Amino acid sequence: xxxxxxxxxxxxxxxxxQAPYPHKLAELEDLLALVDxxxxxxxxxxxxxxxxxxxxxxxxxxxxxxxxxxxACESEAFVWAEHQDDGTLRFYFAVENxxxxxxxxxxxxxDECLAGAPPEAVAQIxxxxxxxxxxxxxxxxxxxGLMGMVAMARISAQRLLARRQPSxxx
Numbered sequence: 001x002x003x004x005x006x007x008x009x010x011x012x013x014x015x016x017x018q019a020p021y022p023h024k025l026a027e028l029e030d031l032l033a034l035v036d037x038x039x040x041x042x043x044x045x046x047x048x049x050x051x052x053x054x055x056x057x058x059x060x061x062x063x064x065x066x067x068x069x070x071x072a073c074e075s076e077a078f079v080w081a082e083h084q085d086d087g088t089l090r091f092y093f094a095v096e097n098x099x100x101x102x103x104x105x106x107x108x109x110x111d112e113c114l115a116g117a118p119p120e121a122v123a124q125i126x127x128x129x130x131x132x133x134x135x136x137x138x139x140x141x142x143x144x145g146l147m148g149m150v151a152m153a154r155i156s157a158q159r160l161l162a163r164r165q166p167s168x169x170x
Contacts, residue, residue, distance in 0.1 A: 073145030075100025081156035
């Protein structure tokens with residue numbers, strides 16, 4: 001995982017150029033890398049889940065459209081991305097399973113850590129960030145759902161970037 005404090009300087013390769021890794025996400029990964037005790041990590045993630053606030057009514061209302069459902073998520077999570085004036089995306093989440101603590105924690109982390117991040121960086125975040133945050137003890141089902149949440153955020157950023165590309169008429 002690297003040495004704590006070093007990850008915030010890393011960059012992702014985007015189209016041959018370097019895009020910064022989302023700074024807040026790197027800081028969180030650094031913090032969690034310092035937590036050796038599995039129970040302490042779990043406690044931190046439960047505290048994070050306690051900050052979860054569902055999708056506001058101005059974004060979506062029940063029943064949520066299936067196009068926003070996270071595939072393979074046991075907690076019935078949904079993801080929305082809203083384009084911001086500064087060119088970034090703001091993410092909103094619904095977690096329908098009241099026991100979906102991991103999904104709620106992931107929603108808070110993605111919301112807080114990707115807010116204000118360049119879409120070029122969000123578009124490159126890999127699914128293995130789930131293991132850097134939650135550890136490798138996750139069940140396959142839980143890992144797939146959390147990775148699905150990351151994938152939906154990444155795909156939203158990729159779509160935004162694709163819309164920015166000038167179309168070529170041949």
